[in-house]
Amino acid sequence: MARIRLLLFGRYQDDLDLAQAELELPDRVTDVARLREWLSARDAAWEGICGAANPRLMTAVNQQMADATTPIGDGDEVALFPPVTGG
Amino acid sequence: MFTVRIQQDDFDPGAELERLHRGDLGAGGIATFIGLVRDLNLGDRVQGLTLQHYPGMTEKAVNAIVDEARQRWPIQGALVVHRVGPLAPGDRIVMVAVSAVHRGESFAACEFIMDYLKTRAPFWKKEQTPDGPRWVEARDGDQAAAKRWVD
Numbered sequence: 001m002a003r004i005r006l007l008l009f010g011r012y013q014d015d016l017d018l019a020q021a022e023l024e025l026p027d028r029v030t031d032v033a034r035l036r037e038w039l040s041a042r043d044a045a046w047e048g049i050c051g052a053a054n055p056r057l058m059t060a061v062n063q064q065m066a067d068a069t070t071p072i073g074d075g076d077e078v079a080l081f082p083p084v085t086g087g
Numbered sequence: 088m089f090t091v092r093i094q095q096d097d098f099d100p101g102a103e104l105e106r107l108h109r110g111d112l113g114a115g116g117i118a119t120f121i122g123l124v125r126d127l128n129l130g131d132r133v134q135g136l137t138l139q140h141y142p143g144m145t146e147k148a149v150n151a152i153v154d155e156a157r158q159r160w161p162i163q164g165a166l167v168v169h170r171v172g173p174l175a176p177g178d179r180i181v182m183v184a185v186s187a188v189h190r191g192e193s194f195a196a197c198e199f200i201m202d203y204l205k206t207r208a209p210f211w212k213k214e215q216t217p218d219g220p221r222w223v224e225a226r227d228g229d230q231a232a233a234k235r236w237v238d
Binding site: 009082 | 207
């Protein structure tokens with residue numbers, strides 16, 4: 001079973017009152033799209049961030065920008081965040 | 088010289104520029120941009136803001152942006168200093184400076200780095216307003232500015 005470290009930034013950190021968590025993934029969760037689907041099923045707040053209705057969600061896997069097809073495996077660091085606003 | 092720094096502390100733009108071109112007699116000019124905290128956003132007074140970032144990824148993302156600028160233009164040097172943490176109106180947030188043989192490359196690369204910083208580097212601003220704190224929303228204009236460089 002794959003274990004990942006999940007990080008949240010920006011507004012999502014406040015929305016979920018969570019900055020980071022260690023998660024054990026079910027076997028079927030092997031990429032970013034499936035992770036979003038799995039997290040969306042938790043409750044309305046997670047659904048609001050990870051659900052298909054939020055196309056603005058950005059993801060990074062092991063500190064590199066990721067997309068829906070980026071694979072996720074044991075030991076990975078996965079971050080969820082809104083569009084960036086630096087500069 | 089190529090430098091990327093993420094830091095809480097303020098910086099001295101003059102000293103940064105001096106370091107960027109000292110010893111580089113091939114550089115014909117430097118284009119510089121400095122971003123500041125404004126006291127007004129979306130019609131509301133801004134008393135200050137906090138810049139959050141993703142430690143570890145931020146440095147990699149900014150270095151990747153500078154590397155891409157180096158592949159696109161023959162630049163002599165580049166500097167990116169980006170602050171994080173609590174800032175007040177008037178404070179410097181970011182400085183980008185690019186040295187090149189001719190001005191065209193330095194202007195273009197400086198603008199490219201800023202456009203990509205605003206859309207690809209993991210920073211988030213939270214403003215303090217009289218009505219309480221609020222996260223700053225990304226501007227569509229910033230996305231459009233970054234897209235210009237794709238074609």
